[in-house]
Amino acid sequence: MTGWTIEDMPPLRDQTVVVTGANSGLGLEGSKAFARRGATVVMACRSVERGESAAKEIRDAVPNATLDVRECDLADLSNVASFADGLRADYDAVDILCNNAGVMAIPRSETADGFETQFGVNHLGHFALTGHLLDLLGAADSESRIVTQSSGAHEMGEIDFDDLQRERSYGKWSAYGQSKLANLLFAYELQRRLGNHGWDDVLSVACHPGYADTDLQFRGPREMGSTLRTAAMGVANAVFAQSAEQGALPMLYAATAEDVIGGEYVGPGGLFDMRGSPEFQQSNDASQDEETAEQLWAVSTDLTGVEYDFERT
Structure with missing residues (x-):
């Protein structure tokens, strides 16, 4: 895969791709690339207004883009369920699901369902969404893929089952690390369960963008009201980060490459592992712990109320 770029993506005509957080950053660049290859891209966005603005940007670059902007607020499980219901009503199958949206290092807050926001959005929202869309992914004519966006920050994460919502002790970076570790535990456990139930035509794959220049880094400083930290993040992005287009490559590779x-x-x-062309990598030992993954799956099922149905119809 040395030097792999967007130009190496295969044609995606007649395929439906769902991208969460499609209105900015990696999601926007990924949606643009999928559209260039002919896919119908469902842009799952918390704000439809911002989603439509992003869709206009994509159409300016890809005039024949087929885009479908829909509301999907991962911080509200009822909204996630409504999004999935709408998708099932209008589509017969989903070929690629990119669990891309996320929040990073923000002051402690809670989702509509009372979850710590980073864990609730980054992990639980995507756990619920994937479960709701599993039947559509299984209905694809050829191999379908679920791509979950993690981060190198998973290495500083720890799943604290005694305080998952960080009510007793909250650190914005430790909470982010927990959510990104949860992404990997989920992606790997999902693959094991798909394999065990004979879903060989549905793959679960994980990825991370390295250090990419996106709006993700700015939300924390802004919510803290820190002009100084916002400015410092802008300087760091300008000096050290790769572009969002480059940062989207691992997700695009995971979603489309043949190998x-x-x-x-x-x-x-x-x-x-901060910039450059995509390659296969090894996440840390904690992300490979099957016992932790099984426990996290059970807890996630209880918290979201979403049961995965692996029975094929």
Whole structure:
């Protein structure tokens, strides 16, 4: 995969791709790339207004883009369920689901369902969404893929089952690390369960973008009201980060490349895995712990009320 770029993506005509957080950053660049290859892109966005603005930007670059902007607020499980219901009503199948949206290092807050926001949005929202869309993914004519966006920050994460919502002790970065570790535990456990139930035509793959220049880094400083930290983040992004277009490559590779198998982890292969062309990588030992993954799955099922139905109809 040395030097792999967007130009190496296969044609995606007649395929339906769902991208969460499609209105900015990696989601926007990924949606644009999928549209260039002919896919119908469902842009799942918390704000339809911002989603429509992003869709206009994509159509300016890809005049024949087929885009469908829909509201999907991962911080509200009832909204996630409504989004999935609407998708099932209008589509017969989903070929690629990119669990991309996320929040990073923000002051403690809670979702509509009372979950700590980083864990609730980054993990639980996507856990619920994937479960709701499993039947559509299984209905694809050819192999379908579920791509879950993690981060190198998973290495500083720890799943604290005694305080998952960080009510007793909250650190914005430790909470983010927990959510990104949860993304990997989920992606790998989902692949195991798909394989165990004979869903060989549906793959679960994980990825991370390295350090990409997106709006993700600015939300925390803004919510803290820190002009200084916002400015410092802007300088850091300008000096050290790769572009959002480059940061989207691992997700795009995981979603479309022919040599990808279930359970892979794709990230940029340059300096400190922060930038560069996508490559297969190894996440840390904690992310590979099957006992923790099974416990997290059970807890996630209880918290979201979403049961995965692996029976094929």
